[in-house]
């Protein structure tokens with residue numbers, strides 16, 4: 156707070172950082188941004204020179220995102236051939252950087268750590284690639300990865316990329332049923348996992364979850380389960396093995412040759428699928444390809460974190476999410492970065508763990524989610540101030556809107572006012588940062604993701620689909636393709652067009668609302684569709700509803716988001732039971748329904764509240780009025796508005812009488 160009691164609303168780039176930054180003024184940013192839109196060929200062509208291409212491109216970019224002009228298709232660096240793993244690892248080893256540390260691995264427990272150099276990573280990537288090849292995995296095959304944050308996770312992703320296989324990483328917190336659904340969709344022959352993992356004080360038997368998943372229908376494509384023996388989490392002899400299918404990593408990988416062939420793939424060859432929640436139906440497999448993704452992930456990493464060779468970078472995201480793909484595995488390695496890979500949680504053994512790690516490795520670039528910042532803030536400043544943190548230069552956030560209080564705490568208490576804050580807005584679908592400050596160039600405003608990255612042309616549309624010029628708010632869309640954009644939904648191009656391009660013709664629809672202020676800064680307002688953002692994780696209301704009605708007692712469910720001080724949003728479920736149930740039902744019913752959601756999706760989707768609903772507020776045509784449910788869930792029933800369109804307005808009174816029951 157300033158002397159006159161007002162909060163500072165704009166923060167200039169820290170002077171030291173700015174003096175040496177890749178982009179060091181707003182004017183320079185604007186010049187580069189304008190060029191990226193006016194002459195994408197020259198702009199991206201120059202950037203792409205920094206990578207290794209087995210064959211150079213003929214055309215930089217070709218796209219149609221307007222469904223009224225035919226099918227949506229997006230292609231970048233047409234005619235080129237390259238390889239992601241080669242650019243992430245081999246290129247640096249060949250340039251003499253083999254001894255450089257790729258990963259400073261920090262385990263869940265404080266006494267567990269190891270380092271992996273670029274040369275060691277190259278060897279391991281080759282060994283895993285050779286194992287996969289020996290099991291018949293080839294160019295275009297799918298491989299499912301269900302691993303915790305150990306160096307073997309990015310190494311396995313890169314091994315797939317090296318041989319042109321398509322990886323699908325499933326966050327190792329999803330349930331057996333979720334894992335099975337993703338396996339059923341992508342039909343891999345190999346699944347890679349560990350015996351177990353400890354998250355904080357809690358051991359989780361990952362191999363057992365894989366076994367459960369593979370016992371479910373639709374998973375019979377899997378013939379090999381490669382199990383990394385993570386005995387610090389779970390002893391080997393506690394793990395059940397299926398003869399002929401399961402193999403220990405330690406028995407079959409280290410003996411492989413440390414050289415493996417590189418599959419040079421076309422620019423648009425699929426590199427990975429990542430399943431994410433949407434407003435309807437099952438999670439969809441967002442498909443990313445090769446060249447555009449590489450250029451996008453690498454370029455944003457370089458500019459948004461202002462990365463230089465002397466930096467130590469650390470992103471707390473798990474590789475099970477897009478942030479871990481683009482900003483643990485790919486973006487940093489394309490830039491030959493040295494980074495911390497952390498297996499644990501920020502609050503174990505206590506809320507000072509992150510800052511102890513920052514001091515231990517002299518982390519200069521740190522990237523996390525607002526939910527983590529808020530929970531560490533709630534734990535008290537003394538956990539922060541016991542560390543020095545003098546190495547910190549850039550502090551990033553991602554995943555959900557950051558409230559100004561948390562932004563200021565991050566800036567002042569964690570960064571000591573010396574670091575730049577970058578609030579990066581982007582999505583699984585966008586592959587890389589889209590709207591974000593550049594730390595040496597763009598003054599930050601707490602709570603705003605600021606201005607678009609190079610090549611990104613956002614717009615805000617009003618209800619009628621017209622572009623809002625100047626200050627105003629509405630739906631956030633993007634007007635043209637960018638290199639790291641998703642190319643389709645695996646196996647369902649129609650759903651891809653429907654979800655992202657049919658809402659407003661000629662635009663990519665983000666699903667977010669946004670406001671533009673008088674300086675042209677963009678403020679993300681959150682999802683406008685039926686997606687709930689719990690601690691930065693996307694969960695579809697439809698998924699939770701379908702999990703609930705999967706229980707034999709549940710006749711109908713309606714799920715809405717409610718604001719939460721730490722998690723951003725939480726899941727609030729209205730549930731109608733079958734038959735002539737009495738309300739409230741016995742406590743076991745609530746427990747059973749919650750267990751059902753955890754089983755169907757995973758603990759991250761656990762509803763915070765189950766609100767019993769003998770009936771749901773519906774229109775005469777039978778549509779659930781979620782607007783009313785949201786107000787009731789948020790305790791804003793004084794703002795219910797017009798309820799006369801309800802088939803039975805008395806439903807509201809009944810619901811209010813059952814709150815907290």
Ligand code: 6R9
Nearest residue numbers: 553554555556578579580581582583679682
């Ligand atoms: C990278 C990632 C995407 C959704 C997105 C938006 C929200 C992400 C944000 C943000 C406000 C930010 N989101 N970053 N909201 N400010 N800096 O999180 O991808 O898991 O696909 O989520 O997250 O609502 O639409 P993903």
